[in-house]
Amino acid sequence: MKLRRLRALAVKELLQVVRDPRSLMLALLMPVMQLFLLGYGVNLDIAHVPVCVYDQEGSPFSQGLFKRVQASPYFRIVRSLHDQREIRQAMDNGSCRMALVVPADFSRQVALQRHAAVQAIVDATDDNTATLAAAYANAVVAGFANDVRLDLVERTSGLPLLPAPVAQQSRVWFNEDLESRNFIIPGVVALVLALVGAQLTSLTIAREWERGTMELLVSTPVTPMELLVGKLAPYFAIGLLDGLICLAFAVFWFHVPFRGTLLALLFATSLFLLVVLCVGYFVSVAIPNQIGASQIALFLTIMPISLLSGYAFPIDQMPAAIRLLTYGIYARYYVTILKALFLKGSSLHELWLPVLALAGYAAAMVGLAARAFRKRIG
Amino acid sequence: MNANEITVAATGLTKRFGPLTAVDGLDLAVRRGEIFGLVGPDGAGKTTALRMFAAVMAPDAGRVSVGGVDVVAEPERVRERISYMPQRFGLYEDLTVDENIRFYAELFAVPRRLREQRAARLLAASSMERFRKRLAGQLSGGMKQKLGLACALVHAPSIVLLDEPTTGVDPLSRREFWQILYGLRAEGVTLLISTAYLDEAERCDRLALLHGGRMLYCDTPAALRARMPGALAEFATPAPRQLRDALQGRAGVLGVLLVGNGVHVHLDQAGRLAELERQLRDSGVPCDGARLVPPSIEDLFVALLGGAGTQP
Ligand SMILES: Nc1ncnc2c1ncn2[C@@H]1O[C@H](COP(=O)(O)OP(=O)(O)OP(=O)(O)O)[C@@H](O)[C@H]1O
């Protein structure tokens, strides 16, 4: 490998990106846009969901429950209703997303230590919000029931009681300390870098074919390895820059804690970028037109990464067969590393397994990409 | 250094595209310091042959060597000493003239001082100095070709392969182009050029006539002209088309070609001329006189190929 050739190729490539508004936008604007889109769009938190209440008992107990619901940041009681039909109406005209129906024997049920049978009716048009609202409502009600029960038991017998199992169970769902965005954003960084990196490099060889510059390039003494390294170098730099931009937005805009070291992040990001850039390059070699290449690159990155990397959908909740599949998704390892760096502040030592896996992928992809290109036409 | 040393050689060179044989058993030997022309109608196989010499396309059969190096076995060694200018513009339109030259110079590791000297000389020789900061995409077709040549020559190759380099270049620039090529020849550079302009073919030291992937003839332009069977007569006339139609198909007329100042008629023997002139007078077709002329390469082509693909 000749350094001069690498530099010439890198400078040329960079000039082309800088002079192409589309590439430039893809390189610098896209990451921020994606981060915002996914950071806000894939938000598993709910807040101030409008709730209607239908109180069939009308007791201090039920009033206490509503106070509790109102006090939580997730719900906002908007109306009090008086029969089942009104619930339907309120849901249909969109004035509420959830209705809580307190049964006439609510106090008695609680006192008897039975399940507090408060009914939560949820508008399921937004599946995500519906599921969450139901879960959070369950938690709020369970918490209330628990407190009331403790109160009752203490007053009647004075015996201390262990926390009821209901309350334990609901803790899984209802964790005030967890903000889902903190879990999502680090993974989004992986998705953004994969998207941008593979997109940019998917164009690099295809562009030469499409514009007729490949024939001349092939007639020079440039080696396939030089071509790979020279062409990917500027995108690598752009990728790292994008990584830092994402980090800055994650920390300063979305207030996601970053507890790891910058060096560890850059190292893992470098490995991940190597894989991603080589995937794009590989596609570019295989498909000699820019539109086709970028579509395939998009498909190869967005699909597996958004579904199987575990950035939003926890891997341990997937069916076993799919879980097995995720081990083949290189982004999985990077997402693991990112989450650990952001939230746990792990060191690279502790992350040796995913780091090693990522490094293996990087080495394999570089080897493949270098071999893929043949200096021949026709 | 031997003046008769063969620098580009092909034996039985063959390239097929499916059922089509684009280059069919080509045998060729180009000497050092020679301007060698590949001439032939569209689809004759010129580009395909040059691509195989330039090591950008692998032959299906036969051997090629360039500068004494086997192209198939050691393509990289060939690439270091040659320069290839493809038929389709192969430079970066989003880079400036200077940036393009610099890019190719760097790929061949040309020292900076040398690069600047050569770039200045080449651009001056093709009247391109004013456009050094212009994007290649904004150059005219002819200027693009001149830039292509400058890029091809910036690393001072000893063998230069040019595929129709003067297509789209205006006559004045074409003169500059050839001046540069003659200058290279004087330095001992070997040039292999394909051209669609038959008047340009006359400027080559030797020519290979390709047709349908086969080489029909290979010789100096003068020797090729001497090979033309029969004789060539030039008729001066104010009505060339009428005259052509009148002569076509007459006994002894092998071919008729409109040229700038009249009509060229290929005769089976020189003796036919007087007889044809008399026939024309009788039929009332205007004719200001006729004389025997030495054939041009174009005439030769028409004579040899029956005009396939070469007539305007
Ligand atoms: N990559 C290819 N795939 C299929 N057929 C090809 C390819 N390249 C050339 N051909 C065919 O091979 C034949 C020779 O083509 P070639 O380009 O070598 O001719 P040429 O003499 O350069 O013609 P022109 O004057 O038009 O440039 C043509 O019939 C062409 O259609």
Ligand SMILES: [Mg+2]
């Ligand atoms: Mg051609």
